[in-house]
Amino acid sequence: MITGAMKRRRDxxxxxxxxxxxxxxxxxxxxxxxxxxxPPGPGQLRLRMHGCGVCGSNLPVWEGRPWFEYPQAPGAPGxxxxxxxxxxxxxxSGFRPGDRVTALTYHAFADYDYADAGAVxxxxxxxxxxxxxxxxxxxxxxxxxxxxxxxxxxxAVVGVGFLGALLVQQAVEAGARVIxxxxxxxxxxxxxxxxxxxALSSESAEATQQVSEFTGGxxxxxxxxxxxxxxxxxxxxxxxRARGKLIIAGFHQDGPRQVNMQDWNWRxxxxxxxxxxxxxxxxxxxxxxxxxxxxxxxxFGELGIRHFALDEFAEALECAVGRPEGFLKSxxxxxxxxxx
Numbered sequence: 001m002i003t004g005a006m007k008r009r010r011d012x013x014x015x016x017x018x019x020x021x022x023x024x025x026x027x028x029x030x031x032x033x034x035x036x037x038x039p040p041g042p043g044q045l046r047l048r049m050h051g052c053g054v055c056g057s058n059l060p061v062w063e064g065r066p067w068f069e070y071p072q073a074p075g076a077p078g079x080x081x082x083x084x085x086x087x088x089x090x091x092x093s094g095f096r097p098g099d100r101v102t103a104l105t106y107h108a109f110a111d112y113d114y115a116d117a118g119a120v121x122x123x124x125x126x127x128x129x130x131x132x133x134x135x136x137x138x139x140x141x142x143x144x145x146x147x148x149x150x151x152x153x154x155x156a157v158v159g160v161g162f163l164g165a166l167l168v169q170q171a172v173e174a175g176a177r178v179i180x181x182x183x184x185x186x187x188x189x190x191x192x193x194x195x196x197x198x199a200l201s202s203e204s205a206e207a208t209q210q211v212s213e214f215t216g217g218x219x220x221x222x223x224x225x226x227x228x229x230x231x232x233x234x235x236x237x238x239x240x241r242a243r244g245k246l247i248i249a250g251f252h253q254d255g256p257r258q259v260n261m262q263d264w265n266w267r268x269x270x271x272x273x274x275x276x277x278x279x280x281x282x283x284x285x286x287x288x289x290x291x292x293x294x295x296x297x298x299x300f301g302e303l304g305i306r307h308f309a310l311d312e313f314a315e316a317l318e319c320a321v322g323r324p325e326g327f328l329k330s331x332x333x334x335x336x337x338x339x340x
Contacts, residue, residue: 014039014087019111021074027064040089053080053133075107102134138285140166151175159227304328
């Protein structure tokens, strides 16, 4: 006999949802498709996405490279999403529909995406209306952890985009003296607002000499490269003091790099590739980032954010490519929740 309680449980089973996905159909080409999103599988959550950030690593896919295949999967390569739990898969505890979350997912340029329950972080009420792109915030926290920055050290951050600015904030809070280097005057202005003591043009021929003078000829105990090109790697390498640490946070994806290994050997520097690939480390970084955001230790509302709707996908990506004055990051909103 089926009781009323049994019927309610049966009727509460997740159903298929219908929503939109952005599909990168080719270099600089996108279409918005409506599709079905089945119930989540065991151990999964289906998320109703509120928004997704545009990552620098998305740009080569958008611009086109020989090694990419098109069309990309629906919603790819969006991985900086946040939203609410829409449906709970079998075997998942601790989440229920309506929970506001940020998560590590991979097809988040869409109305819905799926995440393993272990890669989802709940958001506190204080962040109820805020955009929370968890993946890049986790990157900032995890990169900073790898830097092992201590009070009194001199830290150079080469490249002040979204990630670089968050690293400046954390280094300043840790008590370091921070030198920020960027080619863009606006980025240097942001670095100063984040607490950098010195802000220098990375394109200046005197940049290395200026850092040397600031550090009494010693160089910096920690240098973070946060751009992802050969020139930034060269500049960052030149700023590290003997037995200092060079931390690579930039995403280098356009071919091999050359380094002056003789010079690295002579100075005995540590070189750290601070990109995480362990989902558990990512999730831990997201939780720490959410805690820091809620406490005001991380702040990104003033970091040159521009807001777009899903049907403005191309504009959001092109803005990230062109980086106009006053811009650091694009956020794409799936729902009508964009900020002014």
